[in-house]
Amino acid sequence: MKAVELKNIVKTYALKKSSVTAVDDVSFSVEEGEIFGLIGPDGAGKTSIFRILTTLLLADKGNAKVLCNDVVKDWKTIRDIVGYMPGRFSLYQDLTVEENLDFFATIFNTTIQENYDLVADIYKQLEPFKTRRAGKLSGGMKQKLALSCALIHKPKILFLDEPTTGVDPVSRKEFWEILKRLKKQGITILVSTPYMDEAKLCDRIALMQKGKIMTIDTPEAIVNQFGKNLYAVHSESMFKLLNDLRSFTKTESCFAFGENHHLTLKEECTTELEKYLLASGHNNATIKKLEPGIEDCFMQLMKK
Amino acid sequence: MRTLLFLLRKEFLQIFRNKLILRLIFVMPVFQLLLLPYAANYEMKNILLSVVDHDHSEYSRKMVDKITASGYFKLVNVSQTYDDALKLIEKDKADLILEIPQNFEKDLIREDQTMVMISANAINGQTAGLAVSYSNSIIRDFINDISAEWIQQPRLNPQPLIEVTSSNWFNPQMNYKYFIVPGVLALLVTLVGFILTSLNIVKEKEAGTIEQLNVTPIKKYQFILGKLIPFWILGMVVLSIGFLVSFLFYGIFPAGSLVVGFLFAGIYLIALLGFGLLTSTFAESQQQAMFVAYFFMMIFVLLGGLFAPIENMPDWAKYLTYINPVGYLIDAMRMLILKGSSFWDLRMHFLIVLGFAVLFNTLAILNYKKTT
The missing domain is CATH 3.40.50.300 (P-loop containing nucleotide triphosphate hydrolases)
Incomplete structure (x- = not known):
């Protein structure tokens, strides 16, 4: 029942x-x-x-x-x-x-x-x-x-x-x-x-x-359905970073998420991203791989 | 049945916990009954009188004495000229001027006729009208006294005279308090029955507790009865206090049966509680309910003949009073308390109020169903 x-x-x-x-x-x-x-x-x-x-x-x-x-x-x-x-x-x-x-x-x-x-x-x-x-x-x-x-x-x-x-x-x-x-x-x-x-x-x-x-x-x-690598990106000027990440050609999605921005990419290209960020003036940017949470799944589903 | 008891217990717990309302329920009847009958007094006393006496004769003095001795007038000033007296009226130090012409006494005796002038401050039309008519009748009395003393009555009266004597039934002393006290009693019952009920149910809406009650197996009739019974009891308590206060302070004891009085108020309360319930089904907040209740209270009370008699109202207002439950209670209370009317005398009042009770409660229950 x-x-x-x-x-x-x-x-x-x-x-x-x-x-x-x-x-x-x-x-x-x-x-x-x-x-x-x-x-x-x-x-x-x-x-x-x-x-x-x-x-x-x-x-x-x-x-x-x-x-x-x-x-x-x-x-x-x-x-x-x-x-x-x-x-x-x-x-x-x-x-x-x-x-x-x-x-x-x-x-x-x-x-x-x-x-x-x-x-x-x-x-x-x-x-x-x-x-x-x-x-x-x-x-x-x-x-x-x-x-x-x-x-x-x-x-x-x-x-x-x-x-x-x-x-x-x-x-x-x-x-x-x-x-x-x-x-x-x-x-x-x-x-x-x-x-x-x-x-x-x-x-x-x-x-x-x-x-x-x-x-x-x-x-x-x-x-598990998330199926993509999720990265937490951090730098000194977070607002500029968000805009820069969003205009990066291989970005699939990027959201402000507490201290970090959560980012998914269309293809794996972290080294290219690092170079891009350095060129955009983010000297101390860090990129870390992250386990996705429910909220990330929610954001992903919402975009569909 | 058990559920209803628990609802009632909860309701009374809340009522007894709300100290302000509880105190008000006991203080209100005492205060309203003590204050309103005195404040809403139409009897005129201490009308300020200014006299301009150009005659200074024995008769003119006698007339002024007679006027001041009546108890309605207070002599505040004797002026030399009319203009001086008028200044007093302008300063609001006098309400009425009595001007006595020269040769007042002489003309009265010799010519059998003379004139005096009365001028009244008519800003308050009611005071002015009463003051003039009081002074008129006193002067007429005075003339009669004089005529008896001096003037030879012709064998036959030149004009036939009809002397009118009046007697005031049910309120022999024309005591205004006897008129207003039963009305205030009606007002008190209405306040508790109508405003408190409508506010109470809306409060459950505001607090969201009605939602919580709706998911329980409580039946609609249990909920409604659980709301109506406590306020019915409160209304009856207030009425009892009111009867007690009017007996202790005014010595007014219903000439009719107290049982009939409580029976009538009981049915009336059911009608008003229904109306309160109906109001609460429309209102979403206590503020709205309060305003709606206030709107109806004002109309009901002022058109109910509490202060101004319904008989004096224009026709359209009289028709409105037919659909005013408060009017029936005020009327029934007066009939019962002053006239000693019996149940049979009040049968139409009973029927009509019973009709209101059925109508309001039916509407309220129908509308209540729709909204939940």
Whole structure:
């Protein structure tokens, strides 16, 4: 049984005169018990897909199933078996940590005690603050509380919409460790993120751009598909370097990437490149070979 | 049923945690009832009177005495000339000038007729009108007294006289507070029922919590009831405090049955809560909801006959009041509190407000479905 199945889902939002296609003929499926990542920049259509799958939004075309339940016909069943954590913090800020968790437990007809083992890991960190109002928690704590609330009714599938956006690096790392532990408990997790470094932590990922899925595979397979040598180029004047690299005849692509520029070439010609850079006035330019990351793959796919 | 209880518990937790709103709910009825009836007082007292007496006779003095003794007027100045007195009006130190001509007494006795002039500052038309009519009736009384003393009545009255005596029912002393207090009670119930409800639901939208609730198995009717019941209870609490305050401070106790009063307010609240719910389905932010609510509140209250009687409004405004739920509550409250109207007397009011309740709530629920 597939945990999630989408077939030819289309969703357009009508603006005043034009319309925006947020999800453009998307099909994919998620296996039970895996962490599936939707990776893409803002506006790629990740949230729309989440809202369609959690029965909050109706798709214009296509059909989708969550554990064999149709999102339109069986929306009631779906709401019982999924946990959803929206991208925006959406708990009651004026209720305490404990009251929030208790409220969401009770409206699912369960109690904190009944499913405590599931949230224990996360909730233990929150327990010292359990009488604090949710609005007064730090960003990472808020996300942990939101995850606890989404988990408290023991859902079979978790939908996490950008759970780590705006969260500090340490909390982000912790958050992903929690997700891995949840996976071991047999919960399927569908997570979206704009952070490419988090993609490696998923079992499979879908790279999305402008409502379309560019590729779906394991992170390793996607990196292997890159198929070209990638170079990190650095020199003293980086802006000039970018322009120079882009005007080099054998350059395939070149992007600014942190301290370096990431470069792919049409053919192997590093010595020729070195000469070219020297001639363009870059005296201390360094060229290093690099393992491509997900982001490089994303950039490459985007260009196609 | 259990789910509804949990929703209610959450709602009350939030209400009791919002200290400002909570305090306001208790302070508002007390303050509004203490301030508004005094501030919105149409009775005239202490009209500043300036007298220009050219006669200096016994009668002229007697007349001035009679006017000041009425309690409505306060003699602030006696001027030599009319121009001096007019200057006082210009400086806003007098509201009314009474000019008594020379030979006032003589003419009155001998000629059986004389004239006095009353000039009023009509910047505030209402004050001027009342001041003139008060002084007129006092002077008429004075003349009657004099005539009885001096003038031989002819055997037959030259003109037939109809003497009018009036008695003011349901508010014998014409106490303006009796008119305004029931209206303020209605205003309070409306404020809580309408504004707080619409804001509360929009708050869930703003915070995104409504999204989180929508993915739970909560049913629509549970959510709506979970929102309406707390504010219904709050409205009733405010009404009870209002009744208590008006009894303690004004000695106003409903002449009719309190049960009927609460029953009527209860149905009215359901209607208003529905209207608040309807507002919240349109508004995306609390700011929008607040403005929409304020817009309707102003119209409802001012066209509801709280300050100005509906009977004095032009026809088009009267038709508008037929579709104004607040008007029915104000009217019913006055009938109940002052007149002691029974359930049967108020049956039309009950029916109409019940109609509003069904209409608003149906619209709200239909519209709520569409937006989520």
